[in-house]
Amino acid sequence: MRLTCPLCGERDRREFYYYGAEDYLRRPGEGAPLADWDDYLHLRDNPAGVTKDLWYHEAGCAQWLLVTRNTVTHEISGVELVAGRKE
């Protein structure tokens, strides 16, 4: 598998560290109820199909990436910088 980093171009999977589902981008605020933390840390949609997840370009530009890909076919349809995302 290869990911096309927006800064570095197409790179081998070995250069990246997988963190988990995009849920990690929705960190609860201070004082949020415990259920929100459970949601954020543990509960996942875990789709068989298209998903978005977070990868870190560890051996490259050291940017966090939001990758859109298919968990059944391993096809990758988009890679964007987490830092450049519009909320």
Next chain:
Amino acid sequence: MRYSGLKVITEGLFGNKGWKPAWRDPAPKAEYDAVIIGGGGHGLSTAYYLAKNHGITNVAVLEKGYLGGGNVGRNTTIVRANYFLPGNSEFYSHSLKLWEGLEADLNYNVMHSQRGLINLFHSDGQRDAFARRGNAMINQGDDAILLDREGVREHLPYLDFEQTRFPIYGGLLHPRGGSARHDAVAWGYARGADRRGVDLIQNCEVTGIDIENGVVKGVQTTRGAIRAKKVGIVVAGRSSQVAAMAGMRLPIESHVLQAFVTEGLKPVIDHVVSFGMGHFYISQSDKGGLVFGGDLDFYASYAARGNLPMVEHVMEAGMTLMPMIGRAKVLRSWGGIMDMSPDGSPVIDKTHVEGLFLDCGWNYGGFKAVPASGWCMAHLMATGESHEVARKFRLDRFATGHLLDEEGTGSQHNLH
């Protein structure tokens, strides 16, 4: 039909014409007392113990493919009771005891072989951790022996002891650990359940769960609707999809784990051996193939095949540990879909829906758990109470902070 040595001889003498199919192929009935979704190891053992231990025989196992076509027939078959944390320790200890009586109980040869498991360590820190684990195993009533380097050499003379990168300091030997024939475990439980009246229904995918006023009423399937008073979800890597049918979002992420087997060789590896510096474990099957594997591919996946970086990693780890296997030809590799939980431990629990139960989160250690998981899931479904050895496998433990993080690696699904 009971299997016996005498039966094999008489059948051999008379042309093997008297053998019957090991289980029936019934059409689904309109209603059951209990329906188990998933005909893998855990689903089949749950049905077996519902019938055997609790006298509940009006049961169906619904399997979308064929029995044993999932992970139960894809794993590397390590059976062990070397867990450390209270909660896990008593559960796997119970499971190993069930394994030890399984063939007599099922009247089926599952080729359970207690050839001994050796986990190698490569530093003083790892030695301390393994000594501590070994003491926990002994306290649980199981067996563990701490071997120094020479002790390991007596058992495994073929390892590369002299290498400078990861010198072998010793190993933790678990003599009762070993392996079993995976397919036979599924078949043995299937036959045992069928003989007690359980309907095993294949090519029957569950597509919906019927719930009225918070109470489960049955399931929708590709072979029609089936009513049931109790429903158990036991679908391993597909847990999130099936639980979503009941409106649940689970603490599970599905990952692919690969395994490899070589051409058949003469007996050379007598134990199950694991490397402590990089994830690698190996044993030799009774057919002679070296069966080995390593880590997850590390990203969420439902493809029952893996990627090359992990193939490379596993081969490198194997070569570092035992260079003698370098000339063996790998015949096959494959992947299975693991239901990874955030703490690496499973769930056997009720759900928010009355009559709906959940057994999932087995990560890559669920084969050895097949007997005890079925035992405890059956207990829960029959009595409504958790079995005492599975009482910590709660679904709400993530929300309440009562994690069972055996490896101490933190709340991330791919780190266990």
